[in-house]
Amino acid sequence: MSSQVPADQRRRSQPGQASNAVRAAPAYSTHRLRLNPNENHRPQSYEGCGQDFSPELFSKMEKHLPPHMLTVPRDVKFNFMKDIVDRYLSSRERRRMSELKSYREKIISHYQPLHTDLYTVAIEKYFTPRFLKAVNENSEAGYRSIMAEPSPGVFTFEIFLPQFCELLLSEVENIKKWVHDTRIRIMQPNTMVKCGVALNDFGLGTMHDRLMDYIRPVSKLFYSDIGGDSLDSNHGFIAEYGPDIDTHVGFHVDDSEVTLNICLGDEFTGGNLYFRGIRCDQHVNSNTQSEVNISVLQVPGSAVLHRGRHRHGAQEVVSGYRSNFILWCRSSTFREMKNYKKEFWGWCGQCQAEKEERMRSSVAAARKKLILTEKQPGA
Numbered sequence: 012m013s014s015q016v017p018a019d020q021r022r023r024s025q026p027g028q029a030s031n032a033v034r035a036a037p038a039y040s041t042h043r044l045r046l047n048p049n050e051n052h053r054p055q056s057y058e059g060c061g062q063d064f065s066p067e068l069f070s071k072m073e074k075h076l077p078p079h080m081l082t083v084p085r086d087v088k089f090n091f092m093k094d095i096v097d098r099y100l101s102s103r104e105r106r107r108m109s110e111l112k113s114y115r116e117k118i119i120s121h122y123q124p125l126h127t128d129l130y131t132v133a134i135e136k137y138f139t140p141r142f143l144k145a146v147n148e149n150s151e152a153g154y155r156s157i158m159a160e161p162s163p164g165v166f167t168f169e170i171f172l173p174q175f176c177e178l179l180l181s182e183v184e185n186i187k188k189w190v191h192d193t194r195i196r197i198m199q200p201n202t203m204v205k206c207g208v209a210l211n212d213f214g215l216g217t218m219h220d221r222l223m224d225y226i227r228p229v230s231k232l233f234y235s236d237i238g239g240d241s242l243d244s245n246h247g248f249i250a251e252y253g254p255d256i257d258t259h260v261g262f263h264v265d266d267s268e269v270t271l272n273i274c275l276g277d278e279f280t281g282g283n284l285y286f287r288g289i290r291c292d293q294h295v296n297s298n299t300q301s302e303v304n305i306s307v308l309q310v311p312g313s314a315v316l317h318r319g320r321h322r323h324g325a326q327e328v329v330s331g332y333r334s335n336f337i338l339w340c341r342s343s344t345f346r347e348m349k350n351y352k353k354e355f356w357g358w359c360g361q362c363q364a365e366k367e368e369r370m371r372s373s374v375a376a377a378r379k380k381l382i383l384t385e386k387q388p389g390a
């Protein structure tokens with residue numbers, strides 16, 4: 012069992028862990044963001060503030076500022092938010108983030124996109140009419156009418172028109188040609204994908220954010236137990252499989268709360284996804300129960316939506332090539348909350364099984380005690 016960890020998440024230390032001990036104490040440790048954003052507030056631009064992080068990060072954080080901070084000057088807001096960011100990242104992590112930012116800037120300043128549409132135009136233009144209708148309806152019944160659920164929590168549905176798959180595939184070919192011609196070494200999207208492209212690095216982050224805006228309402232309905240109602244960041248990438256590259260991907264969990272996996276094509280046989288139970292970090296390698304072992308066919312233009320902690324893999328591509336666009340959607344609120352919990356019986360199959368076993372044992376012990384008491388009246 013492996014855990015896919017994307018390049019921009021590797022070695023991230025957790026708040027409060029020993030590795031943070033060398034860090035200077037924050038100047039304003041009482042500074043806090045609000046859990047729920049103020050959706051009516053229009054954030055300012057943080058371009059040119061000279062920080063290591065993307066200006067968009069600060070614009071997104073601004074909506075979470077306490078009410079009294081929303082109207083103060085930009086530099087006061089910036090310092091407040093920077094203090095919070097500094098508190099959560101070690102100096103090593105900050106250095107690495109800064110390097111990643113330079114790496115992305117270098118690529119984006121040199122790479123010439125083939126289809127600017129993908130970078131600038133609203134993504135809903137490429138959704139199938141059925142998916143758009145369900146989005147507009149925004150009800151559980153509406154989503155269920157366009158989705159199949161082969162196993163609890165695994166949903167399949169048509170999402171994109173063929174035109175989108177063709178555009179994205181040809182953009183990826185253009186990226187690969189550019190990488191080949193310029194001989195620039197690019198980072199792979201995560202530790203398990205040998206042949207892929209991290210699309211955020213090539214400027215497609217806006218498209219990812221927009222797509223996540225459409226996935227958030229579905230996730231709120233079906234995955235609120237694992238942070239589906241508070242998705243706030245993502246990592247999008249292409250993974251390719253075929254005879255002279257990787258043919259399959261092993262059993263793993265994703266570094267996401269919710270994963271949207273879209274098959275783009277091209278022509279292939281095999282490559283089904285398989286799922287084997289939802290597990291927390293502690294039980295990621297525990298046994299699979301037969302009833303949770305399912306296989307899902309990959310169809311170009313169709314999506315599979317599942318929990319990141321739903322253990323899965325992809326079977327061998329027997330012929331042809333398969334390319335998938337994968338969006339890992341994350342919730343910082345859920346990750347923070349996980350630090351304070353020991354058991355996840357609400358969604359982890361093994362935590363659930365162990366809880367049921369403890370209840371069975373305690374009922375059996377109580378029954379045994381009762382029988383003994385009945386046999387020894389007055390005891």
Ligand SMILES: [Zn+2]
Nearest residue numbers: 291294359362
């Ligand atoms: Zn568990």
